[in-house]
Amino acid sequence: MTKKKVLVKKVKLPKKNILKSLKKKEKLISTKDDKINQKSDGLRISKSNEIKPEIKKVKKQETEKREYKVKDYVVYPKHGVGQITEFKKINIGGIDVETYVLKFEKDKANGMVPVNKQAHLRPLATINQVNKCITILKSKPKIKRSMWSRRAQEYESKISSGKIYELAEVVRDLNKGDDIMVDQSYSERQLFEKAYERILSEFQIVMGVSLEDTQKKLDKALKRNSDAQQNTPITSERKTDLQVQSEEPTTEIQE
Known part of the structure; x- marks a missing residue:
């Protein structure tokens, strides 16, 4: 029996197709490597091989509640x-x-x-905060040209905020020196006294000195004559804010 010869034809692929397929594989491998590099160490790697730190948004941590004690x-x-x-x-x-x-x-x-x-x-404010307030009192007042009703609301909101620096700003901006009775309206005077009294009482406790010495320090920063101010003493805040009748203490519950 004669053996039949099987002829196998070799198919030649064009070189261009082989090169394209190789390039595609290289791209796939490189993109995978890039993704791995981006995830590693929280760093982003750009095309220029520059390593850039990945910035993540950090949630604000809730401040711990302060524990107050009796006599604080x-x-x-x-x-x-x-x-x-x-x-x-x-x-x-x-x-x-x-x-x-x-x-x-x-x-x-x-x-x-x-x-x-x-x-x-x-x-209470710290001694450093008190010193910063003194610097604010010595600084140049910010004079606004808006209507008084609008400015009065701004001053009132600053006083009600209880923030020590905002109180100092109100005192500075409404301070008229020794001519306070001449150049200020009644409503301006009331707002000034309110803010001044708040700062005065807090500074006295923080600095641990007498009320008179505290007032002298404030008046010096404001360039006011303390002796002249004794003739026009600072009046206390209206007790209607606390609904106080006569001199009996009342109770207010903040819900």
Whole structure:
């Protein structure tokens, strides 16, 4: 028997197709490597091989609640400096709520703030903050040309905020030196006195000096004559803000 020869034809692929397929494979491999590099070490690698750190948004951490103690001085924005006299549980709507009992010596009034609402309170300023306030008082006042009603609202909101630097700005901007009675309207005078009294009472406790010495320091920064101001003493804030009748202390609950 004769053996049949099987002829196998070799198919030649064009070189161009082989090169294209190789290039595609190289691209796929390089893109995979890039992705791996991007994930590693939190770094992004650009085409120019420059390593750039990946910036991630960090969530703001909640500040820890401050624990106040009896006899601590705190600032309640609406009424100024008060002292914690005791912790007291009261029943509100069938729920027992623990509160701070605050005594506002200047206004002859008491107030209550729930412990879980202590965000309404802030600690006294530090000595560094007091020094910065003195610098603000010495700086040039910012005079606005807007209507007085609008400016009065801005000043009132700054005072009600309880922020020490904003209080200093109100005192600085409304200060008229020794001519305060001549150049200021009654409403301007009231706002100035309110902010001045808030700063005065807080500075006195922080600095640990007498009220007279504290006032001299403030008046020196404001370029006011303390002796002349004694003839026109700073009046206390209106007690209607705390709904105080006669001289009896009242209780206010901040829910």
